[in-house]
Amino acid sequence: MIDSGTPDARQDFYDRVVAATADTRYRPRRTVPGFDLTVDVPRSPLTARRISQVHTYRVVLHPQERRFSMTDIVRTVEYEAGLGGVRTSKTVSSGRNVYVTWSRSLDGTRRHSFSSAAGHRLIRGVARELGWEEIRPTSVKAARAAGLLGAAIALGTLIACAVVFLF
Template identity: 55%
Template sequence: MTDPLGTRGTGSLYARVEAATEGTAYRLRRTGRGFDMTVDVPGQSRGVTKVHTYRVQLHPRDKTFTMTDIVRTHDRGAFGTSSRTVERGRARYRTWSRSPDGERTSFASADGHRLIREAAEQLDWRELRPASEKIGLVFGAIGGAIALGTLIALGVVFLL
């Protein structure tokens, strides 16, 4: 079997994800360094559309990949107003809705993450955290340490 992208297993990973998304609302598109998996998020309020893209960048030499979420929201408000937002990073959220005929739908961003990770794991690919997520973790840890220090200092002051 030949690798359509010509690099160690990237075509196999794409094919595995493609097979896993068959018959679902997910759409795949190859990019220069990997692929995008996109889905229209159901359950939005009237006039709001949300599209979630899982951007997967492959590093075939190391058999590693990074995954970045890109969430585009378009809100068509009253009186012709409109706003668009784009969020990048790691998005974790869940939505629920009910159609007029009573059918319930839900969406969990974690389902797409899981689908890609399972396909990659079957082919011995490892996920690396994107730089933006690593930086966020560092700042979160620093903020937590400062908050903890502040609480301890306030506790000492009030106990004395």
């Protein structure tokens, strides 16, 4: 195994991701700090709105520490035809996105599904094989802290209500 402190450690990580995504819808692309793993999210053509969505797993590698961080970037473009013409909206979200979609062809013969967690598992599996550790992005840490604070406030409110109504 290549020592994680060598320049080849990034290349080894990337090569394993390329091998793991061969013959899949995932498209790996090298970047300076690591790599992007991109996939088109299948959408149902059965709606009036046309939605195009691309999910990118942005991976930043820190070979000296044998650590990596992963951020999801989801780009969505919606087209909707109506009486006023065609409206287009574009959104980009960044952070940790976990979701599942299902779609099928117009004749109902082909079904497609997508789970953003599958890309996370793929990248984490390669990292585990190489002995790398994941660093949570700041946005994920902030969201977790906000969630814990909200849970603590809700628990305190429930306890206060129980004290008031039971005694």
